[in-house]
Amino acid sequence: MTSYVRQMLQKGPLHARIIERFDDMSEQLQQAARHILEHPQEVALVSMRELARNAGVQPSTMTRLAKFLEFSGYEDFREQHADVIRVSADGFAARALQREEGAANGEGLAYRMLQGLSAQIDRLRDPDTISRLDTMAEHLAKARRIFVLGLRSCHSVAWHFHYVMTLLGEKTVHLDGPAGTSGDPLIRATHEDVLLAISINPYSLQTLELAEAAREKGLSILAITDSEVSPLVTIAEHVVFFPTESQTFFHTLAPALAVSEVLCGLLASRDRAAALKELKLADRHLSAMNTYATSIPRRKI
Numbered sequence: 226m227t228s229y230v231r232q233m234l235q236k237g238p239l240h241a242r243i244i245e246r247f248d249d250m251s252e253q254l255q256q257a258a259r260h261i262l263e264h265p266q267e268v269a270l271v272s273m274r275e276l277a278r279n280a281g282v283q284p285s286t287m288t289r290l291a292k293f294l295e296f297s298g299y300e301d302f303r304e305q306h307a308d309v310i311r312v313s314a315d316g317f318a319a320r321a322l323q324r325e326e327g328a329a330n331g332e333g334l335a336y337r338m339l340q341g342l343s344a345q346i347d348r349l350r351d352p353d354t355i356s357r358l359d360t361m362a363e364h365l366a367k368a369r370r371i372f373v374l375g376l377r378s379c380h381s382v383a384w385h386f387h388y389v390m391t392l393l394g395e396k397t398v399h400l401d402g403p404a405g406t407s408g409d410p411l412i413r414a415t416h417e418d419v420l421l422a423i424s425i426n427p428y429s430l431q432t433l434e435l436a437e438a439a440r441e442k443g444l445s446i447l448a449i450t451d452s453e454v455s456p457l458v459t460i461a462e463h464v465v466f467f468p469t470e471s472q473t474f475f476h477t478l479a480p481a482l483a484v485s486e487v488l489c490g491l492l493a494s495r496d497r498a499a500a501l502k503e504l505k506l507a508d509r510h511l512s513a514m515n516t517y518a519t520s521i522p523r524r525k526i
Contacts (some may be wrong), residue, residue, distance in 0.1 A: 239305060240265070242294060242381045247454045250293065257290045259281045259426060262452055268306040277375055317423070326523060338472045345468045345480045349487075355466045360486070361447055362491035364463060368419040372410060372439065375423035376432050382423045382449070382481045387491040391508045400435060404512055408435050416443035422461070425451040425469050425476060436460060450483055451476075 243258050250258060260280035261268060267276050277284040291302035348354075365371055373388070375383025380401070387399040399408045420439040424432045433456050440446050440460050448461035451469045458464055467480040493500040511517065 228336055229230060238439065239294065239302075244453050246294065253282055253286050254290050254293060256280060257286050259452065259454060261290075261428075262454065263441050268303055273303070282447065282509070295309065306511060308439065315467065334472060336360055341470075341472055342479050344481055345470075345477070348468060349480060349483060355374055355456055357463065361463050361465055362364040362495070362514075364419060364447060365421065366492055366495050368396075369417035369432040369446075370414065370419075371397045372400055372414060372418060372420045372423060372444070374407075374420060374435055376407075376429040378476065378478060379425060379429070379432075379481070382478055382485050383421075385482055386421065386489060389485075390492070393489075393503045394494055407431070408438060409437055410515065411435070411444075414439065414442055416445075419445045419447055421447045421449070421455055423449045424457055425478075425481075428456055433457070449481060 226406050240262065243262055246256060247255060257277070257280045260276075264279070267279060271279070274284050277287050279392045280287075287302075288299045291299045294302065296302040319432040322414075340508060372385045373387045373390075375381075383399065384401070387397045387473075390397040400408045400410060402409055420436060422432060422436045436446055436448075437460060445463075446457070446461040448455070448457035449467065449468060450457045450464060453466065455464075465484055467484055469476040469478070469480070
């Protein structure tokens with residue numbers, strides 16, 4: 226399979242056109258378009274009604290979206306996606322036929338989930354993503370302070386980045402304050418600082434509000450998000466995208482955690498001597514605090 230076809234299978238043949246026209250769409254059209262951007266294969270593999278149901282819109286919305294994108298009707302729109310899938314004999318169509326096989330088999334689902342995660346992680350090796358990661362790491366390294374923001378499901382990704390970075394020094398501030406104080410650390414933030422924001426659809430309102438507040442204070446906004454039509458893209462100077470589609474009802478955050486690990490690794494590698502010094506300091510402290518154990522502690526009687 227050529228790299229062009231692989232890209233079309235991953236992004237869909239109308240990816241660029243949808244993004245170009247996205248801001249001009251109504252809210253309902255945007256909802257339908259966002260689902261198609263995230264699941265382009267569905268256009269060719271399921272009925273219009275099922276696609277609309279999955280997107281949470283009426284079937285007529287899909288027809289209106291097709292015409293908005295200058296197709297005569299939905300079938301012409303669908304055919305564009307079907308043509309790309311036909312190019313690969315072992316592509317998504319073949320996999321779709323297997324979805325029902327072993328549907329009640331837990332092992333089958335586990336295999337498909339892990340297979341999907343493996344493919345998503347592999348997609349992060351795309352040259353564009355590698356370049357974006359390197360650029361983002363460069364800006365994080367130059368910042369005086371990194372404010373890290375990720376709420377709801379993205380909290381784990383933000384916390385992971387912050388936790389690893391605390392082992393390397395005191396550069397990060399996790400915006401996770403209790404009693405509604407999450408934004409308070411931004412009081413003394415300046416243009417020398419950056420905000421690293423992580424969010425996926427549906428996007429946390431508080432994340433978007435804090436990101437906008439940080440931008441107004443002069444901070445550079447760096448975003449880790451799921452789509453080129455994510456609200457964070459409009460205010461971020463640099464963005465790294467990651468896939469979230471899953472075989473289950475839930476988004477996957479494994480690719481986002483991979484992005485976090487890569488960024489931490491890139492930052493640590495920029496000054497290995499300093500990183501090793503900080504890690505040794507952390508090891509001594511954690512050892513003194515008896516943080517870890519290699520066996521079940523005996524109970525004192």
